[in-house]
Amino acid sequence: MLGTPNHDSMSGKYYARFSVQDTDSSDSYLRQAYRLFTLHTDGTFVDEPTDWLLMMKMIEQNARGGESRLLHLDDWKELDMYVNHPLSSHKFTYKAPKSKNVDQEIERLTFFNHNNQPGVCFIDQFVYPESIEQAKYLRDLSNSLESDDSVLELELPVGDLVVVNNIFWLHGRAAFEKDPNLNRELLRQRGRFNQ
Numbered sequence: 660m661l662g663t664p665n666h667d668s669m670s671g672k673y674y675a676r677f678s679v680q681d682t683d684s685s686d687s688y689l690r691q692a693y694r695l696f697t698l699h700t701d702g703t704f705v706d707e708p709t710d711w712l713l714m715m716k717m718i719e720q721n722a723r724g725g726e727s728r729l730l731h732l733d734d735w736k737e738l739d740m741y742v743n744h745p746l747s748s749h750k751f752t753y754k755a756p757k758s759k760n761v762d763q764e765i766e767r768l769t770f771f772n773h774n775n776q777p778g779v780c781f782i783d784q785f786v787y788p789e790s791i792e793q794a795k796y797l798r799d800l801s802n803s804l805e806s807d808d809s810v811l812e813l814e815l816p817v818g819d820l821v822v823v824n825n826i827f828w829l830h831g832r833a834a835f836e837k838d839p840n841l842n843r844e845l846l847r848q849r850g851r852f853n854q
């Protein structure tokens with residue numbers, strides 16, 4: 660109903676299921692339970708549109724914390740400051756870590772025009788700034804998103820799902836509290852809208 664799903668290179672399917680547990684040796688924030696997974700959009704390092712994102716809770720055991728965090732661009736207090744900054748029209752380079760199975764470098768604008776409104780494309784862990792000035796812009800942008808009063812913390816019961824428009828919603832995850840038996844599994848699917 661939403662549109663065509665994108666192929667997920669991490670799983671080799673049109674969706675991915677992944678678990679977060681106590682121990683982890685992965686190369687991205689996705690499976691690192693005790694770290695704040697900072698607000699971002701999906702599809703930054705792939706060469707195809709990612710208009711929507713679906714996340715469904717499949718399993719949750721011994722989980723405290725780990726809420727889904729969401730922020731809509733319209734609710735972000737400092738949006739104008741970052742959209743009007745000279746670096747908002749800079750093409751930043753994005754590279755995926757090994758686990759994503761995407762062997763490609765992509766250049767992306769952080770903010771772009773979508774129906775005469777700003778859209779956003781950003782993930783702090785895979786962007787490669789070329790100067791200290793650029794790094795500070797990205798760091799401050801991420802801090803501004805994280806500390807905004809309008810960030811929603813969503814409890815997602817097992818069996819429930821959330822769908823967001825990936826053009827103007829940023830998503831992330833709060834850190835879990837330490838538990839040796841933590842086990843949470845999420846399904847994700849991403850795709851484009853039918854034109």
Ligand SMILES: [Fe+2]
Nearest residue numbers: 699700701830
């Ligand atoms: Fe994501």
